[in-house]
Amino acid sequence: MTQTVAVLGTGKIGEALPSGMIRGGWTPADLLVTARRTERAEELRSRYGVTPVTNAEAAKSADTLILTVKPQDMGSLLDELAPHVPADRLVISGAAGITTAFLEERLTEGTPVVRVMTNTPALVDEAMSVISAGTHATADHLTHAEEIFGAVGKTLRVPENQQDACTALSGSGPAYFFYLVEAMTDAGILLGLPRDKAHDLIVQSAIGAATMLRDSGEHPVKLRENVTSPAGTTINAIRELENHGVRAALIAALEAARDRSRELASGTKD
Numbered sequence: 001m002t003q004t005v006a007v008l009g010t011g012k013i014g015e016a017l018p019s020g021m022i023r024g025g026w027t028p029a030d031l032l033v034t035a036r037r038t039e040r041a042e043e044l045r046s047r048y049g050v051t052p053v054t055n056a057e058a059a060k061s062a063d064t065l066i067l068t069v070k071p072q073d074m075g076s077l078l079d080e081l082a083p084h085v086p087a088d089r090l091v092i093s094g095a096a097g098i099t100t101a102f103l104e105e106r107l108t109e110g111t112p113v114v115r116v117m118t119n120t121p122a123l124v125d126e127a128m129s130v131i132s133a134g135t136h137a138t139a140d141h142l143t144h145a146e147e148i149f150g151a152v153g154k155t156l157r158v159p160e161n162q163q164d165a166c167t168a169l170s171g172s173g174p175a176y177f178f179y180l181v182e183a184m185t186d187a188g189i190l191l192g193l194p195r196d197k198a199h200d201l202i203v204q205s206a207i208g209a210a211t212m213l214r215d216s217g218e219h220p221v222k223l224r225e226n227v228t229s230p231a232g233t234t235i236n237a238i239r240e241l242e243n244h245g246v247r248a249a250l251i252a253a254l255e256a257a258r259d260r261s262r263e264l265a266s267g268t269k270d
Ligand SMILES: NC(=O)C1=CN([C@@H]2O[C@H](COP(=O)(O)OP(=O)(O)OC[C@H]3O[C@@H](n4cnc5c(N)ncnc54)[C@H](O)[C@@H]3O)[C@@H](O)[C@H]2O)C=CC1
Pocket: 008, 009, 010, 011, 012, 013, 014, 034, 035, 036, 055, 068, 069, 070, 071, 073, 076, 077, 094, 095, 096, 117, 118, 119, 120, 171, 172
């Protein structure tokens, strides 16, 4: 049976998802999108062959609704949708902080909802998406969410009380790596390298390190030890990272991201 999926709110994540689904073999005709601006919706139609509709039309006709608006816009979107969503529709939220309870309170009693936190590597089919069921979501609903988000990368089911932590780790995670690359490229410039060469050296080192982390089966401590020669260069750098509290800063940073995700649960806090 053909399943129609509507993506409501087509910004960065709301575009990455349908485009990845199409790369993964979904038929564009089965995908509906909504946008605040008509030009944006038309852009997506011409880029991917998906069908622009209004939020109310999506709610009435799609089997699955994926809400990819900002958490602060979720309350008003749900107010708009609620009168039009039959209770047999699957509603998936991709928003940071927004709980399944928040969604269930605003939708018809019994509506199955699933909460997902993905990340921007969805653009290159390397997303990490964590998935949690609401009160009325069945195993089939979770499987369906996995089929959708599996088109853009890996998926993992987690209890909902881990979603805010996962948001801090993998939802925001790519930003920390981009930040590190940016800072290390600056260091290369300080050491006298041209920016483009410094960038290429750091990016390839990041790809190499990420591939080893994924494929070698070794613990990251062992991988780092293998680079860190006695009285060599690496240990001098590590000493500076420790002196500057980088490990503690990372722990505090991720805790702050987790706390912000919890705070966004109200769906209204700017
Ligand atoms: N950017 C990221 O790295 C990640 C974002 N998320 C979550 O995904 C959601 C979207 O984030 P982004 O794509 O970064 O934001 P964005 O700002 O790029 O996209 C949100 C889109 O929703 C549209 N929108 C707002 N209200 C609407 C309405 N009532 N009807 C139709 N469209 C509406 C906006 O015009 C905008 O295009 C957020 O809830 C965020 O927490 C999740 C994982 C990673």
